[in-house]
Amino acid sequence: MTNTELIAKLKSMIQEKKWNLFQQILQYRTRYLTVVLENLELQHNLSAVLRSCDCFGVQDVHVIDAHFEEDLNPKVEKGAAQWLTLNPHPTTHSCFNLLKNQGYKIVVTSPRAHKFIQDIPVNNQKIALVFGNEIKGVRSKGKNT
Numbered sequence: 001m002t003n004t005e006l007i008a009k010l011k012s013m014i015q016e017k018k019w020n021l022f023q024q025i026l027q028y029r030t031r032y033l034t035v036v037l038e039n040l041e042l043q044h045n046l047s048a049v050l051r052s053c054d055c056f057g058v059q060d061v062h063v064i065d066a067h068f069e070e071d072l073n074p075k076v077e078k079g080a081a082q083w084l085t086l087n088p089h090p091t092t093h094s095c096f097n098l099l100k101n102q103g104y105k106i107v108v109t110s111p112r113a114h115k116f117i118q119d120i121p122v123n124n125q126k127i128a129l130v131f132g133n134e135i136k137g138v139r140s141k142g143k144n145t
Helices: 003-011 016-026 043-056 092-101
Strands: 033-038 060-064 085-089 104-108 126-131
Touching: 033 043, 033 092, 043 060, 060 092, 085 092, 092 104
Parallel strands: 033 060, 033 126, 060 085, 104 126
Antiparallel strands: none
């Protein structure tokens, strides 16, 4: 069965009102902005970020952590993960290389930075916002040690 055939079959099983709602929501999803999560320690933070990404229409989330799926907290993420495209990566370096090859500008966040998110120039270039470990931040230069 092709994707088109599957979608047609599923469409016949739901109310038109629900189908229209899906279509409306999908038009606001973006791949212009993506989020990268590197080695988060607190389970609820990973789950909360996924819920926020879903809420803001960010489709792709890249996770650098071998066991992130075990860390999802259903009480916090509230099913958001099922609507996102979760991309696991073994290393920060491999994640950054992939994103750069896809045309993303890597923007690493830091609680010690003297700039704010609204200072990031938004100019026809895709942006990957990188959030690191709550205590240590993002590993330097995208290399796993």
